[in-house]
Amino acid sequence: MTSHYDVDAVVLDIEGTTSATGFVVDVLYPYSRSRFAALLTERSGDPEVARAVAQVRAEIGEPDADAARVEKALHTWLDEDRKATPLKTLQGVIWSEGFARGDLVSHFYDDVVPELRAWHSAGVRLYVYSSGSVAAQRAWFTNSPQGDLTSLLSGLYDTENAGPKQEAESYHRIASAAGIAPDRLLFLSDRPGELDAARAAGWHTVGIRRPGEPYFEQGVGDHAQAGTFDEITVSRSTT
């Protein structure tokens, strides 16, 4: 069934929504896993790396953890697919360099990019809100099989600049940063907890349910749902 939304902006989750979780887990995760050790030992003085390492140490409650212990924690979080902010920051450093080097090309489901172009042409602003870091998001949209998509985007939000994805406060923060009223925002995500938080902040929500994705069987509760982006029509009235 096609649903229609009159909104000023659509905010996009990535993994499970625009793009396949399998691609992230099978391609991106191994790429970062094999490069953490070098990053932690050779670039510990980089401010972004140092800040993330301090966050890992705080999270595991070991202020003096050495590089090997930090690496072990990162591997455990990877195995659990835990969306920990410092893990995502360090992955973002590694991935953005991998994309720039041409080692990586991102993935978008076939229905996504044509709809993003159509919504953008209709004057609807597009934002990303993902657990992946802003650096990773930028690299992801720059290096897509369909070319550089960053001109479609008005802003990028992650758990560092907006907060946890399952807390309503994060969605209030994004609405206020974007200068858009909550009821003029539509959030697309595969995870019911994220959709619940967005709705609690007054946003419209559509759960994206794609066969084979981790949340497909669980469903998206009582949120509106779509299997593909072309089941959603979006426009922006100017009155």
Ligand SMILES: CSCCC(=O)C(=O)COP(=O)(O)O
């Ligand atoms: C380009 S971001 C890489 C994917 C990732 O690491 C991630 O955690 C995505 O999570 P999402 O919140 O988009 O489901």
Ligand SMILES: [Mg+2]
């Ligand atoms: Mg997701």
